[in-house]
Amino acid sequence: xxxxxxxxxxxxxxxxxxxxxxxxxxxxxxxxxxxxxxxxxxxxxxxxxxxxxxxxxxxxxxxxxxxxxxxxxxxxxxxxxxxxxxxxxxxxxxxxxxxxxxxxxxxxxxxxxxxxxxxxxxxxxxxxxxxxxxxxxxxxxxxxxxxxxxxxxxxxxxxxxxxxxxxxxxxxxxxxxxxxxxxxxxxxxxxxxxxxxxxxxxxxxxxxxxxxxxxxxxxxxxxxxxxxxxxxxxxxxxxxxxxxxxxxxxxxxxxxxxxxxxxxxxxxxxxxxxxxxxxxxxxxxxxxxxxxxxxxxxxxx
Amino acid sequence: xxxxxxxxxxxxxxxxxxxxxxxxxxxxxxxxxxxxxxxxxxxxxxxxxxxxxxxxxxxxxxxxxxxxxxxxxxxxxxxxxxxxxxxxxxxxxxxxxxxxxxxxxxxxxxxxxxxxxxxxxxxxxxxxxxxxxxxxxxxxxxxxxxxxxxxxxxxxxxxxxxxxxxxxxxxxxxxxxxxxxxxxxxxxxxxxxxxxxxxxxxxxxxxxxxxxxxxxxxxxxxxxxxxxxxxxxxxxxxxxxxxxxxxxxxxxxxxxxxxxxxxxxxxxxxxxxxxxxxxxxxxxxxxxxxxxxxxxxxxxxxxxxxxxxxxxxxxxxxxxxxxxxxxxxxxxxxxxxxxxxxxxxxxxxxxxxxxxxxxxxxxxxxxxxxxxxxxxxxxxxxxxxxxxxxxxxxxxxxxxxxxxxxxxxxxxxxxxxxxxxxxxxxxxxxxxxxxxxxxxxxxxxxxxxx
Numbered sequence: 249x250x251x252x253x254x255x256x257x258x259x260x261x262x263x264x265x266x267x268x269x270x271x272x273x274x275x276x277x278x279x280x281x282x283x284x285x286x287x288x289x290x291x292x293x294x295x296x297x298x299x300x301x302x303x304x305x306x307x308x309x310x311x312x313x314x315x316x317x318x319x320x321x322x323x324x325x326x327x328x329x330x331x332x333x334x335x336x337x338x339x340x341x342x343x344x345x346x347x348x349x350x351x352x353x354x355x356x357x358x359x360x361x362x363x364x365x366x367x368x369x370x371x372x373x374x375x376x377x378x379x380x381x382x383x384x385x386x387x388x389x390x391x392x393x394x395x396x397x398x399x400x401x402x403x404x405x406x407x408x409x410x411x412x413x414x415x416x417x418x419x420x421x422x423x424x425x426x427x428x429x430x431x432x433x434x435x436x437x438x439x440x441x442x443x444x445x446x447x448x449x450x451x452x453x454x455x456x457x458x459x460x461x462x463x464x465x466x467x468x469x470x471x472x473x474x475x476x477x478x479x480x481x482x483x484x485x486x487x488x489x490x491x492x493x494x495x496x497x498x499x500x501x502x503x504x505x506x507x508x509x510x511x512x513x514x515x516x517x518x519x520x521x522x523x524x525x526x527x528x529x530x531x532x533x534x535x536x537x538x539x540x541x542x543x544x545x546x547x548x549x
Numbered sequence: 550x551x552x553x554x555x556x557x558x559x560x561x562x563x564x565x566x567x568x569x570x571x572x573x574x575x576x577x578x579x580x581x582x583x584x585x586x587x588x589x590x591x592x593x594x595x596x597x598x599x600x601x602x603x604x605x606x607x608x609x610x611x612x613x614x615x616x617x618x619x620x621x622x623x624x625x626x627x628x629x630x631x632x633x634x635x636x637x638x639x640x641x642x643x644x645x646x647x648x649x650x651x652x653x654x655x656x657x658x659x660x661x662x663x664x665x666x667x668x669x670x671x672x673x674x675x676x677x678x679x680x681x682x683x684x685x686x687x688x689x690x691x692x693x694x695x696x697x698x699x700x701x702x703x704x705x706x707x708x709x710x711x712x713x714x715x716x717x718x719x720x721x722x723x724x725x726x727x728x729x730x731x732x733x734x735x736x737x738x739x740x741x742x743x744x745x746x747x748x749x750x751x752x753x754x755x756x757x758x759x760x761x762x763x764x765x766x767x768x769x770x771x772x773x774x775x776x777x778x779x780x781x782x783x784x785x786x787x788x789x790x791x792x793x794x795x796x797x798x799x800x801x802x803x804x805x806x807x808x809x810x811x812x813x814x815x816x817x818x819x820x821x822x823x824x825x826x827x828x829x830x831x832x833x834x835x836x837x838x839x840x841x842x843x844x845x846x847x848x849x850x851x852x853x854x855x856x857x858x859x860x861x862x863x864x865x866x867x868x869x870x871x872x873x874x875x876x877x878x879x880x881x882x883x884x885x886x887x888x889x890x891x892x893x894x895x896x897x898x899x900x901x902x903x904x905x906x907x908x909x910x911x912x913x914x915x916x917x918x919x920x921x922x923x924x925x926x927x928x929x930x931x932x933x934x935x936x937x938x939x940x941x942x943x944x945x946x947x948x949x950x951x952x953x954x955x956x957x958x959x960x961x962x963x964x965x966x967x968x969x970x971x972x973x974x975x976x977x978x979x980x981x982x983x984x985x986x987x988x989x990x991x992x993x994x995x996x997x998x999x
Contacts (some may be wrong), residue, residue, distance in 0.1 A: 291928025
């Protein structure tokens with residue numbers, strides 16, 4: 249501000265007050281930034297920064313949600329993976345039993361024992377096929393029911409894959425959905441001709457028609473292959489999910505760093521600013537005190 | 550030839566003049582802190598020959614003393630007019646930025662408690678429903694977060710609405726003040742006119758008059774013209790508010806709810822006011838606040854429409870087709886339409902625990918863009934209002950400093966003037982003594998021979 253030619257006491261008082269106010273205002277601003285730890289405390293502090301901050305915040309929320317979705321999917325797939333692995337062992341064991349029954353040296357009594365064991369295994373396998381994850385049968389697709397297979401008849405009760413909306417999927421990135429389930433028919437064969445039907449046949453043939461066991465063995469091999477394929481598929485998807493979860497977490501970290509860049513105060517800079525403003529404020533206080541005191545009256549007798 | 554005693558009266562005039570001068574300077578010192586007081590200055594006039602010489606009234610005096618010519622108020626009408634303009638502008642900008650700042654603080658953006666955060670939580674809840682479409686806890690959480698979102702949006706609309714009502718009350722208070730001042734000014738005009746005509750000192754009244762016109766400029770951007778007889782004519786928005794001893798009524802009407810335009814009138818004639826506190830209030834009530842609410846409404850509507858469109862394509866937990874998720878078309882009326890967690894239509898296939906509809910809704914979060922733009926634009930408006938107000942403050946201070954420089958009282962200067970007049974008084978007294986002694990010589994000693 250330019251100084252007018254004629255100076256009065258009130259002008260000086262007014263100017264001093266205005267400078268003190270300015271100094272205090274700047275001090276308060278820096279103090280607010282230090283208190284909140286943020287440079288953007290309201291949109292007008294930096295409209296563009298506000299936009300970035302809001303975008304980064306919502307993107308951070310989305311990405312961490314994607315990470316959670318992927319983790320959730322990993323739980324589901326992990327359960328499928330474990331179940332299939334243990335079922336594979338049981339089916340292998342059944343194949344061994346059927347092979348034993350198919351050899352001519354086995355008598356009817358032994359075959360009956362074998363049949364009883366296969367029956368047990370079949371029941372255990374059916375129970376495994378009804379494994380639940382958070383209350384939902386993992387091989388049941390999108391079914392609203394609690395079971396994928398009828399524990400008595402072995403009929404498929406779940407939702408078969410038939411176009412969109414019939415598989416369980418998780419969103420793990422923008423526009424990326426990964427399937428996290430394997431339906432019964434995919435893992436154990438089509439309804440009516442599936443693993444449990446084959447096991448039923450094995451039991452029947454062990455008791456009545458050992459000669460037909462050869463055909464059953466082929467079918468068992470087919471079932472094993474199908475299960476292994478399903479397992480490999482599950483493994484691939486598991487890996488993809490893990491990768492997606494990691495990516496989402498990494499992106500979240502990056503976004504948080506960016507948000508901090510935009511929004512948070514540079515502590516060193518703020519402290520230096522505070523010091524400077526404090527010094528400036530003290531200087532103007534001192535000046536005011538010295539300038540406002542003297543007057544001609546002090547020097548007249 | 551002048552008379553024998555004329556020198557005495559010359560000295561007496563000097564004594565008188567200097568005493569008046571010291572009175573005036575004393576009064577200046579006394580009023581050094583008085584708001585609105587303008588510095589006075591005594592203008593002395595030497596008494597001399599009559600201005601119109603005539604044949605038989607020749608002036609043959611050789612200096613006949615001094616008299617008080619006038620006591621001037623040190624003001625510059627142009628500078629005063631400028632100060633009124635700048636003060637009006639300052640009050641407009643300050644009024645606007647003060648309210649905008651307050652509304653802005655109420656938004657709570659950017660932060661963890663605003664509408665943006667509620668939106669993020671809402672979309673997140675849809676993802677959770679997509680992860681567990683059969684879980685009624687996830688569904689309940691979605692409804693809770695949706696309710697939190699609608700109340701956050703609604704409370705923002707209410708915040709702006711409250712500010713609007715506050716401004717409406719403020720406008721009423723300002724109207725009353727303007728009318729009071731106008732009445733005072735009309736009375737003052739009368740007093741000043743009569744005072745001037747009878748040649749009495751009206752300086753104090755004029756100070757008061759200038760203060761009132763400045764206040765009117767701050768309140769309503771009033772322009773004032775001082776006539777030759779000392780009365781002032783005040784115009785608001787081009788219409789005469791005060792003229793001579795008549796004060797017209799400044800009226801406010803129209804606005805009863807947000808969105809109604811404010812109407813202003815002076816003496817029954819509609820006027821528009823673009824500066825001063827009134828200008829600030831009117832621009833906020835007519836433009837800024839309704840604009841914000843309109844854009845917030847647009848956002849609420851687009852949120853409801855977008856979500857509803859997708860939601861009605863799905864099926865709820867019981868297998869029924871999904872209904873509208875939100876009701877209401879404005880920010881204030883936006884509500885969650887669903888009454889129970891089972892009504893959330895997460896599935897795209899009837900009767901299954903499919904999650905694709907929930908997932909599709911979770912992907913709609915691009916609607917947020919509208920809200921973000923709204924907040925950013927508002928922030929930019931607030932920032933610019935503050936910047937302009939700060940710039941204007943520099944200008945206003947400069948004009949005020951110029952006025953103070955002219956009209957303000959410098960104690961040092963008053964002291965010096967006072968000393969000068971004191972000395973002049975002493976000298977005049979000495980002249981008196983000298984003349985007295987001369988006359989003593991003439992009267993008592995002349996003709997005596999010792």
